[in-house]
Amino acid sequence: AQSVTQLGSHVSVSEGALVLLRCNYSSSVPPYLFWYVQYPNQGLQLLLKYTSAATLVKGINGFEAEFKKSETSFHLTKPSAHMSDAAEYFCAVSAPGGGYQKVTFGIGTKLQVIP
Amino acid sequence: NAGVMQNPRHLVRRRGQEARLRCSPMKGHSHVYWYRQLPEEGLKFMVYLQKENIIDESGMPKERFSAEFPKEGPSILRIQQVVRGDSAAYFCASSPRDPSYNEQFFGPGTRLTVL
Numbered sequence: 673a674q675s676v677t678q679l680g681s682h683v684s685v686s687e688g689a690l691v692l693l694r695c696n697y698s699s700s701v702p703p704y705l706f707w708y709v710q711y712p713n714q715g716l717q718l719l720l721k722y723t724s725a726a727t728l729v730k731g732i733n734g735f736e737a738e739f740k741k742s743e744t745s746f747h748l749t750k751p752s753a754h755m756s757d758a759a760e761y762f763c764a765v766s767a768p769g770g771g772y773q774k775v776t777f778g779i780g781t782k783l784q785v786i787p
Numbered sequence: 788n789a790g791v792m793q794n795p796r797h798l799v800r801r802r803g804q805e806a807r808l809r810c811s812p813m814k815g816h817s818h819v820y821w822y823r824q825l826p827e828e829g830l831k832f833m834v835y836l837q838k839e840n841i842i843d844e845s846g847m848p849k850e851r852f853s854a855e856f857p858k859e860g861p862s863i864l865r866i867q868q869v870v871r872g873d874s875a876a877y878f879c880a881s882s883p884r885d886p887s888y889n890e891q892f893f894g895p896g897t898r899l900t901v902l
Contacts, residue, residue: 681827708893715791715878716830716893762829773882774843775820775891779829 674699674765678778686786691735691750693781695763698744704766704773705746707737710780711759719761722746733757758785789814791881791894792861799900800869808864808897812881819862820891821854824876836862869901 679694697703704723708716720731727739733756737748746763763778792811800806812819817838822830823846832846836856847854851869856862866873876898880891 706890713898715895718890718892721890773891774835775832777822777829777831 674703674767674774674776676763676765676776676778678763678781680781681779682782682784684784684786685753687755688752691748691753691757691783693748693761693763693783695737695746695748695778696744697746697763697765699765699767701767705737705739706764706766706775707731707735707746707748708762708764708777709733709759710762716762719748753783753785755785755787758783791816791879791892793877793879793894793897795897796895797898797900799902801902802870803868806866806869806873806899808866808877808879808899810862810864810879810881810894812862812879813892815883816881816892817884818882819856820880820882821862821864822878822880824878824896826875830878833864866899869899871901874899874901 675698677696706721707719709719710716719735720729722729722739730736735750737746739746760780760782762780764775766773766775794809819836821833823833824830834847834854835843839858851867853865876896878896879894882891
């Protein structure tokens with residue numbers, strides 16, 4: 673069984689400030705972890721993924737995330753928020769089962785960027 | 788290489804009507820997944836299909852919902868006798884044949900509104 677907990681359904685940051693979106697996971701097997709971004713009325717776009725290689729993962733648009741097994745966390749960060757980062761962000765965990773990757777999503781965190 | 792395509796993008800139905808949602812996976816992808824996103828919630832897995840086979844439908848409601856992925860043509864998610872609670876965004880994702888592949892590619896979604 674696997675699950676994802678995203679702490680904070682809404683996060684507000686000032687433009688230029690650090691972005692930190694929290695994600696904790698639970699998985700009975702070594703997981704793959706993902707962050708997706710969803711802009712209004714659009715589908716999900718992959719920001720970055722962890723697949724058991726380097727624990728610090730760099731993604732698109734300046735985002736990165738660090739896999740910490742001891743804390744079962746995969747928090748998403750960006751040093752300096754931009755107005756265009758305002759969107760909803762989903763953390764997801766995937767584990768093999770039944771011959772395919774079954775993905776479980778968190779409830780999402782809406783990021784507001786204040787000018 | 789076109790991405791995952793879904794149509795229609797918006798669908799309005801009255802209670803009791805049928806809704807048909809279509810998904811064309813990325814070229815070369817033979818695995819299709821359907822997810823439902825209710826307002827203010829994350830994506831919930833519904834069903835996983837390969838060509839002509841339903842592999843995992845553990846997330847599908849027991850009644851009124853069905854899915855198929857025929858040998859030719861798009862995958863179809865069918866909702867019979869829609870009710871207001873079916874109003875949601877329905878996303879399709881696809882992945883390549885290799886079961887170890889860990890990433891799913893998402894379509895733009897179909898937003899179903901039941902009046």
